[in-house]
Amino acid sequence: MKVLLLPILPLFMALFAVAQVKVDLKDYHKANGAVVTQQGQSLLITWPAGNATKGKVVLDLTPAQPLFKTLSLGGQQISAGIDPAFVLTVGKRDLLSQNGWNIFFDKVPDRPYNSYPLTIKKTAVSVRTEGSRTIARIGPVSAGKFSGNLEVTFYNGSPLFNVAAVISTEAQAKAIVFDAGMMSKTPDWQQISWMNTRDSLQQAAVTTSDTARHLAVKYRAITAAGKQGAMTVFPPPHQYFYPLDEAFNLDFTWYGNQYRHMVNGYGIGIRQELQGDKRFVPWFNAPPGTQQRLNFFCLLSQEQDTAPFTAVKAFTHNDRYVQLPGFKTMSSHFHNEFVMNVIMAGKRVPEHPEFVQVFKDMGVDIVHLAEFHYTADPRGPDDKRLPQLKALFDLCEKQSDRSFLLLPGEEPNEFFGGHWLNFFPKPVYWVMSRKAEQPYVEDKPGYGKVYHVGNKEEMLQLLKDEQGLAWTAHPRTKGSVNTPDIYNHAAFFQSDRFMGAAWKAMPADLSQPRLGKRVLDLMDDMNNWGVKKTVMCEADLFTITPHNEMYAHMNVNYLMLDQLPAYKDSWLPVLNTMQHGRFFGSTGEVLMPSLQINGHVSGDSLQLPAGGLATIDLKLRWTFPMNFVEIISGDGEKVYREKIALTDTEAFGEKSFRFTSKLAGRKWVRVEAWDVAVNGAFSQTFWLL
Numbered sequence: 001m002k003v004l005l006l007p008i009l010p011l012f013m014a015l016f017a018v019a020q021v022k023v024d025l026k027d028y029h030k031a032n033g034a035v036v037t038q039q040g041q042s043l044l045i046t047w048p049a050g051n052a053t054k055g056k057v058v059l060d061l062t063p064a065q066p067l068f069k070t071l072s073l074g075g076q077q078i079s080a081g082i083d084p085a086f087v088l089t090v091g092k093r094d095l096l097s098q099n100g101w102n103i104f105f106d107k108v109p110d111r112p113y114n115s116y117p118l119t120i121k122k123t124a125v126s127v128r129t130e131g132s133r134t135i136a137r138i139g140p141v142s143a144g145k146f147s148g149n150l151e152v153t154f155y156n157g158s159p160l161f162n163v164a165a166v167i168s169t170e171a172q173a174k175a176i177v178f179d180a181g182m183m184s185k186t187p188d189w190q191q192i193s194w195m196n197t198r199d200s201l202q203q204a205a206v207t208t209s210d211t212a213r214h215l216a217v218k219y220r221a222i223t224a225a226g227k228q229g230a231m232t233v234f235p236p237p238h239q240y241f242y243p244l245d246e247a248f249n250l251d252f253t254w255y256g257n258q259y260r261h262m263v264n265g266y267g268i269g270i271r272q273e274l275q276g277d278k279r280f281v282p283w284f285n286a287p288p289g290t291q292q293r294l295n296f297f298c299l300l301s302q303e304q305d306t307a308p309f310t311a312v313k314a315f316t317h318n319d320r321y322v323q324l325p326g327f328k329t330m331s332s333h334f335h336n337e338f339v340m341n342v343i344m345a346g347k348r349v350p351e352h353p354e355f356v357q358v359f360k361d362m363g364v365d366i367v368h369l370a371e372f373h374y375t376a377d378p379r380g381p382d383d384k385r386l387p388q389l390k391a392l393f394d395l396c397e398k399q400s401d402r403s404f405l406l407l408p409g410e411e412p413n414e415f416f417g418g419h420w421l422n423f424f425p426k427p428v429y430w431v432m433s434r435k436a437e438q439p440y441v442e443d444k445p446g447y448g449k450v451y452h453v454g455n456k457e458e459m460l461q462l463l464k465d466e467q468g469l470a471w472t473a474h475p476r477t478k479g480s481v482n483t484p485d486i487y488n489h490a491a492f493f494q495s496d497r498f499m500g501a502a503w504k505a506m507p508a509d510l511s512q513p514r515l516g517k518r519v520l521d522l523m524d525d526m527n528n529w530g531v532k533k534t535v536m537c538e539a540d541l542f543t544i545t546p547h548n549e550m551y552a553h554m555n556v557n558y559l560m561l562d563q564l565p566a567y568k569d570s571w572l573p574v575l576n577t578m579q580h581g582r583f584f585g586s587t588g589e590v591l592m593p594s595l596q597i598n599g600h601v602s603g604d605s606l607q608l609p610a611g612g613l614a615t616i617d618l619k620l621r622w623t624f625p626m627n628f629v630e631i632i633s634g635d636g637e638k639v640y641r642e643k644i645a646l647t648d649t650e651a652f653g654e655k656s657f658r659f660t661s662k663l664a665g666r667k668w669v670r671v672e673a674w675d676v677a678v679n680g681a682f683s684q685t686f687w688l689l
Contacts (some may be wrong), residue, residue, distance in 0.1 A: 021061045027128035033156055034125050034134040036394035038098070043125065047134055049073060049159040049509040050651075055300060057161070059136060061122045066184065067138065067150075071231065073159050073300040078229040084150065084163045085183045085263045086118035086294055088143040091283060093175040099481045102507055102518050104243060104474070106282040109274050110174045115294070116143040118165055118264040118294075120150055129344045131647030133676075143618015146176075148291065155625050155676070159645045162676065168511075175283040176510075177242070178294045181233055181254065182224070189224040192255045192268060193305070194339060194591070197547040199426040204255075212256030219319060220552065221312045222253040222268045225304045232299045233306045236677035237316050238515060238587050240296075241552040242284050243506035246277040247541050249549045259547055270296055270619050280508060290511035291435065297677070314652070315623045315677075319551040320365035321588050325367040330366035330574070330583075331554065332409070333421060333473060333502065333538035335373040343391045344376075355544035356399045356406060364556060365404060366574060367563060369396070370411045370421055370473075370540075378412060380571075386429055386447050393427040393679045400567035406632030408570060411473055415456040416492055418475075418483030419503070421538075424468040425572040434458070441465075456492055463497035467576050471499040474540060475522050477506060484522075499525040499579050500526060500533030503682075504540055504555065505587075513627060514674050515587065520682065524632060524639045527668040527685055534684050536578055537585040551588070558581045560601070581684030589679035590626070594619040594656075595671060602670070602684040608671070612664025616671065623656045626654060631661050633669040633688075640666070646673075663688060 034047040041062045043531050049055035053074040060069040068082040091113035118141055124135045128660075133156065139149030148167035155161065160385045163180070192465045193203045194217040206224070214223070221234035243249075250273035257266045269406070275281065286292050301308040315321070321329045336355050343349055359367050371392055379383040392408045399406045413419050429447050434440065434454030444450045463470055470492075472484045484501060487493050501522055505515035514520065526533045537555040542568060544550070547556045560582040565573050579585060581603025584592045596617045600606045608614060616631065626646035633640045642661055663669055666688050674680035 005475070013218055015639050021122055021125050024126035027126070028134070028543050029129040030131055032132055032134070032253060034129070036134065041455050043127070043136065045127070045136060045154060046136060047154040048156050049300070050157045053159070053571060055154065055159050059138070061125060063122060065242050066081070067120065071300060076228040076302055077225055078300050079224070079231055080188055080380070081186055081608065082182050082184050083265070084120070085181050085267055085269065086143065086165050087115055087179040087257070087260055087262050088294065089113055089115040089177050090117060090144055090146070091175045093173045093285065095173050099284050099477060101287060102477045102488060104282055104478045104506060105258060105280050106175070107280060108283045109196050109276070109281055114144060115260070115262065119144045131645070132650055133647060139166065141165055143167065146292070153676070155651060159300040160297060160651060162295055162297050166291050166293050168214045169286065170288045170293050172288055173254050174286040176286045176292065177272040177283045179254070179269060179271040180259065180294060180296050181259070181263075181267045182231065182298065183259075183263050183265040183267025185265040187224070187266045188226050188432055190227065193223040193225060193230070193308070193392070194221070194253060195219055195309055197249060201309070206266070208257060210256050212254055212259035212263070214254040214271055215563070216249040216251045216547070217253050217311060219313055220252055220270065221309060222255060223308045224268045227595045229300065229302045230304050230308045232301065232312050233268050233270065233296055234312055235296050237589070237679065238505060238552055239508070239510065239678040240270065241549070242282060242508035244281070244553070245279050245541070246543055247548040247550050247553040248277050248543070249547055250276070252549065266451065285507050285509040287509075289582055290509070294510060316551060316589060317623070319362065319595065321556045322591070322592060323363065324558060324593050326562060328365040328564060329363060329556040330368065330557045330559050331364050331539055332368035332536060332557075333370045333411070333540045334544060335369065335370050335411070335542045336544045337371060337375050337542070339371050339392045339395060340375040340444065343395065344388060351673070354546065358544050358546050358550060360404055361546070362554070366407065366559070367425060368407050368409045370409050371511070373411050376541070378410070378414070378431070380431045382431060382444070382450070385431050386444070386450065389427075389429055390447070397567050404565065405567060406575075413479065415453070415459040416470070417487055418480035419473040419478065420470050421473050422463075422470050423575060424466050425570045425575050426466075428466050429441045430462060432564040441461065444509040444524060460492040460495060460497060463495075467572060467575070468580055469497060469499045471536070473499040474504060474506070475501040476518055484526075487529070487628065494531060494577065499536070501535050502538035503585055504537050504538050513677055513678060514672065514680055520672070523685070524634055525668070526641070528634045528636050530667070530689060534578060534581045535585070536583070555585060557583050557585055584681050584682040586649065587679040587687060589623045589677070590675055592618065592673065592681050593621060593623040595683050596684050597669065600686060602686055605687040605689055607689045608663060612662055614661045614663045614669065616659040616661060617656065618671060619654070619656045620673055622649070622675055623652055624677045624679060625649050626653070627674050627676050629657070629659070630672045631659065631669065632672065633661075633663055633666040635665050636667050
């Protein structure tokens, strides 16, 4: 036997050597402070995690072994023997009935779909450095007809890392959603923690045989804790949520064993309800050839209980829009229908309606409603329409105070085509129809001046008479599929009373480094049309309750206002700020406290010096590490993009930047800024002479 073993031993060693994965480190650089080494089948990554601590991950490249051999922070092992887990669900996109990939009125789960667990192989591994972050790439991975690689990104200055399955397909017309998380077949966790929708800490002991369950939580986060610390899993706060009409909390987290019978082990993670809100459920676009980034974040903590959630909440300012000196926050387009469902229905009207408190708790200073959306009598008769308007005006006045304005508004959807919103600087009584014998305007006892509008010319006249504004709601999708494009030469659109359009993160596409490309592209198109329009943020939501996942579906406008006007006075300062582009839009995590181009603010017209050199002074504040700033300009025909990488930034920063850009021959310019979680802010347009 000894004689036979001698030739076999070298053969065994040779096979072992071939099986060992050699990590490609040619794009890794030590200069950013992260240390990466390979020891046999282990890849060790150490990065500066803030507060003079080090984060350390050991990746096991051995087949069939958990990828994360150990996770440590500050010398304490937080957990061990963990695998990332993904479940990809693939359905069919309707590209024919409406407006292609911009469709919202789709019901993907009503058609056949399939779910696939992501399989991970470890035959190709590399590490690269991008500024202050270190990215390990492991592959290949696959799920159904999608394939690609796994990327784990570590961010200097924070115990934060991101796990992403970056996958694509050549299959046509696909729509997707995904569930994900971290799991172990032999977990060393002792308890699972989450914040319920009442913002109260909840905990459950780990019992590895317990069947997986899903939870409605606040802050979209769930934590697994062991003896020496905790690991919290949470999604990108806005990107993970495809557009819906309702912001219902659909149990977006899970924990337990054998999740969906596709995750082989006990884990924690994030999830999607495949049926959505059971209205229109479009899921995410997945065009062929695009690199879909299915991802989630992990945050390590040496503490337990509420401490991990305090750290997670900081990334979204506790799901609140922070105050900026010289700005007031405003959000628009809410079909709460409180007037018709409560006041006009004869129900008890609470002193402090719940929906108002939701906005106040989120730090919204000004709320512009969109009441009477298919629920009331906008076309009259007067004896129904006018009391409805009075109830709306009385509600708004009663709920407004020195620090909060609740302002009336509607989505009329009459006269102009498509869907649009209106906004007057004071209560205006008007009816969306006029009989032949009725005057355009008359005085009515108990109401005063009352308008009857019968066509688009009279609608424009009303906006002029009362200094109101209108704009396209959800342009190029939903009920505005062809607008504003089909009426961009109309007198009402060309008028300064038609402000422009509204932005929302729809459709959703996980391959994009920004949200809401549909309307950002429209913004550039309108600029090239040569009309001075603005684009404000809109929410377009129905039910408003503290138990909803409001923050994920929200956005806000930061208006350049030092103070709020009183409700009893004209709100014209609010409308003027919107109309003249004195604001920026934001998801909340990225802020633009200051932006000037050659000393001018957004909405201004400015003369460039000879040579067309523009000096852009931009101050940013952020929570997640930044990704890039983009300077977008146009010459009336083409759009030009200048992307500036901000990969050297760390979490929770504030910095002033100065960029110079040659804009000779351009007619306009604007600025966007986006972070690694695809949260962002965008300015209004600067007009170049």
